[in-house]
Amino acid sequence: MRPGLSPAGLRRPGLARDVAIALTGLALLLALPMAFPAPALRDFLIYFFAYGLLAMSLNLLVGLTGLVSFGHAAYFATGAYVFGLLMQTGRVSIPVGVLAAVGGTALVALVIGAICVRLKEIYFSFITLAFQMFIHSVIVTWVSLTGGDQGLRGGIPRPPVLGLDLNDARTLYGACAVVFVLCILAMRQVSQSPFGYTLRMIRDNPARANFLGVDVTAMKLGIFVFAAAMASVGGLILALFVSGAYPEFAFWTTSGEAIFMIMLGGIKIFLGPLVGTLLLQTLNHFVTIYTEHHGLVLGTVILVIVLGLRRGLADVLFDWLQARRAPRAAGPAPGSLEAEPIGDGALKGRTV
Amino acid sequence: MLRVEHLSKSFGGVRATRDVSIDFPAGSLTAIIGPNGAGKTTFFNLISGHVRPDEGRVLFDGTDIVGLSSLEVVRRGMARAFQVASLFPSLTVREALTAAVVSHQRGSRRVFSRFPVAAAGRRADEIMDLLGLAPKADVLSANLSHGDQKLLDIGLALAMDPKVLLLDEPTAGMGPEERWRMIGKVHRLWEVTGMTMLFIEHDMDIVFKIAQTIHVLKYGAVLAQGSPDEIRRNQDVIDAYLGTDHRLSETVGEA
Ligand SMILES: Nc1ncnc2c1ncn2[C@@H]1O[C@H](COP(=O)(O)OP(=O)(O)OP(=O)(O)O)[C@@H](O)[C@H]1O
Numbered sequence: 001m002r003p004g005l006s007p008a009g010l011r012r013p014g015l016a017r018d019v020a021i022a023l024t025g026l027a028l029l030l031a032l033p034m035a036f037p038a039p040a041l042r043d044f045l046i047y048f049f050a051y052g053l054l055a056m057s058l059n060l061l062v063g064l065t066g067l068v069s070f071g072h073a074a075y076f077a078t079g080a081y082v083f084g085l086l087m088q089t090g091r092v093s094i095p096v097g098v099l100a101a102v103g104g105t106a107l108v109a110l111v112i113g114a115i116c117v118r119l120k121e122i123y124f125s126f127i128t129l130a131f132q133m134f135i136h137s138v139i140v141t142w143v144s145l146t147g148g149d150q151g152l153r154g155g156i157p158r159p160p161v162l163g164l165d166l167n168d169a170r171t172l173y174g175a176c177a178v179v180f181v182l183c184i185l186a187m188r189q190v191s192q193s194p195f196g197y198t199l200r201m202i203r204d205n206p207a208r209a210n211f212l213g214v215d216v217t218a219m220k221l222g223i224f225v226f227a228a229a230m231a232s233v234g235g236l237i238l239a240l241f242v243s244g245a246y247p248e249f250a251f252w253t254t255s256g257e258a259i260f261m262i263m264l265g266g267i268k269i270f271l272g273p274l275v276g277t278l279l280l281q282t283l284n285h286f287v288t289i290y291t292e293h294h295g296l297v298l299g300t301v302i303l304v305i306v307l308g309l310r311r312g313l314a315d316v317l318f319d320w321l322q323a324r325r326a327p328r329a330a331g332p333a334p335g336s337l338e339a340e341p342i343g344d345g346a347l348k349g350r351t352v
Numbered sequence: 353m354l355r356v357e358h359l360s361k362s363f364g365g366v367r368a369t370r371d372v373s374i375d376f377p378a379g380s381l382t383a384i385i386g387p388n389g390a391g392k393t394t395f396f397n398l399i400s401g402h403v404r405p406d407e408g409r410v411l412f413d414g415t416d417i418v419g420l421s422s423l424e425v426v427r428r429g430m431a432r433a434f435q436v437a438s439l440f441p442s443l444t445v446r447e448a449l450t451a452a453v454v455s456h457q458r459g460s461r462r463v464f465s466r467f468p469v470a471a472a473g474r475r476a477d478e479i480m481d482l483l484g485l486a487p488k489a490d491v492l493s494a495n496l497s498h499g500d501q502k503l504l505d506i507g508l509a510l511a512m513d514p515k516v517l518l519l520d521e522p523t524a525g526m527g528p529e530e531r532w533r534m535i536g537k538v539h540r541l542w543e544v545t546g547m548t549m550l551f552i553e554h555d556m557d558i559v560f561k562i563a564q565t566i567h568v569l570k571y572g573a574v575l576a577q578g579s580p581d582e583i584r585r586n587q588d589v590i591d592a593y594l595g596t597d598h599r600l601s602e603t604v605g606e607a
């Protein structure tokens with residue numbers, strides 16, 4: 001038997017499959033504005049890319065590793081501001097600005113994460129929130145650099161990239177779509193890698209992972225930095241699009257929205273948070289048009305989903321598919337003692 | 353292989369381990385017995401780096417490992433399974449074992465390859481075959497029967513390719529028949545791998561049948577140690593632990 005044909009080897013086309021799905025998704029995203037040329041749709045989708053990356057990257061912490069960060073928007077904002085400030089110097093190209101913003105954010109996250117990941121559960125959540133408030137107040141008070149409350153003004157220049165003029169709305173949209181899909185693909189790869197499965201061990205049972213030779217703190221720090229870097233891409237997409245950066249990017253409500261997106265979408269399917277992003281954004285969009293009390297309406301919808309379904313929408317779909325597949329596929333193996341599921345709620349069944 | 357010297361540990365007023373000194377030669381199979389609360393699990397916690405002893409030394413392969421973290425202890429080759437199976441509920445048997453093997457092979461940081469890595473997957477398959485878990489390979493750990501959960505817990509420890517394996521009550525919570533099946537597997541494991549193995553067990557019949565050496569703990573101290581025959585005849589043990597009504601003659605017949 002050739003090594004490629006071993007049972008484990010048969011699963012390897014995973015990456016090829018993911019790339020194929022990503023390309024299909026990208027083609028769809030690029031085709032959509034052509035089919036419906038209204039600029040509003042493009043704008044809507046660019047916001048979707050930005051917040052989608054925020055939610056997806058947060059889920060690497062929440063869903064994959066079991067680290068509930070309340071301060072993830074800090075890195076979204078850091079990406080936006082570093083990128084905006086660099087571009088405003090007029091001396092860097094967009095690719096260099098992007099790399100520097102992502103790298104800079106990763107560095108900030110490395111320092112903050114080194115402190116945060118040593119704390120457990122609610123303490124971790126609170127300290128991430130505290131650091132976010134710190135970054136928010138730096139942005140608000142350092143007026144000479146950041147513009148303070150007013151945000152980073154004066155516009156963010158968009159010099160041509162590889163001959164592409166990003167001042168053209170369609171080109172800008174296309175570039176954002178490509179970057180978005182690449183980031184999603186990178187996150188998918190990480191979640192399916194040996195590192196990703198190590199994170200699942202940590203999520204399920206960190207003490208046991210430690211007894212199996214896993215350096216839990218180092219692994220948590222690794223994913224913390226990677227998730228921050230991915231969030232920063234979301235931030236800089238938004239900065240590039242709105243041609244500015246605002247302190248609200250780093251406000252706790254932005255992190256809160258990202259958590260809502262994850263709760264609405266669900267954590268069992270890799271793309272669940274994107275479903276949540278789409279949902280929350282659509283709600284936001286329409287509800288703000290029709291009523292002033294949009295906070296009330298949003299809160300109600302979230303309560304209904306969280307309390308009524310007790311899981312995200314994508315999870316509902318996932319569980320339904322599982323239930324349909326189960327009678328055929330599984331069935332306790334002959335001779336096994338009664339297999340009784342333990343645990344319930346979030347831990348029940350398989351999470352991705 | 354493993355030697356502890358004058359090990360002591362107190363929790364507040366409770367002296368869980370008192371001046372314990374035991375030598376575990378390479379390749380030996382040793383039982384630790386004692387009534388509930390005797391300090392058996394604490395003893396494992398002390399040697400596996402989970403709890404730091406107040407006093408004493410733990411010599412593993414000749415070096416003192418007191419003060420090392422449980423992570424460093426595992427990496428030196430001492431693994432353990434737990435009294436209450438400690439698993440990864442959302443991973444299947446195969447995934448959990450493969451992930452453990454990956455960790456043992458220092459592959460946990462790899463992000464560019466896909467899980468499962470072929471080499472680690474093969475080792476996981478071997479472990480499943482060894483323990484008879486192969487038919488359950490794709491079952492979620494949370495959905496395994498109690499006995500299979502205990503087996504998987506041992507399997508995870510085996511993924512570390514340990515030189516010393518600590519098993520805390522591998523038969524806990526099992527009926528008589530299942531106990532013997534389980535201990536049969538443990539015994540075969542020891543014969544096949546030649547590891548140095550320590551196990552905690554409450555069932556005297558099992559202990560007398562398979563252990564080479566037995567150490568009896570009571571109130572954290574070693575009450576007696578010796579071969580099954582010596583322990584069986586030890587008056588202190590009979591008085592203090594076995595009770596006079598234990599029908600020793602039967603177990604002699606079985607052994
Ligand atoms: N972390 C701890 N903190 C405080 N007390 C502890 C701790 N661990 C163990 N003890 C105490 O030490 C004593 C010995 O406990 P241990 O769990 O080692 O007993 P055991 O022999 O394993 O018992 P069992 O047969 O019930 O498993 C008990 O009195 C227990 O309450």
Ligand SMILES: [Mg+2]
Pocket residue numbers: 392393394435520
């Ligand atoms: Mg115990």
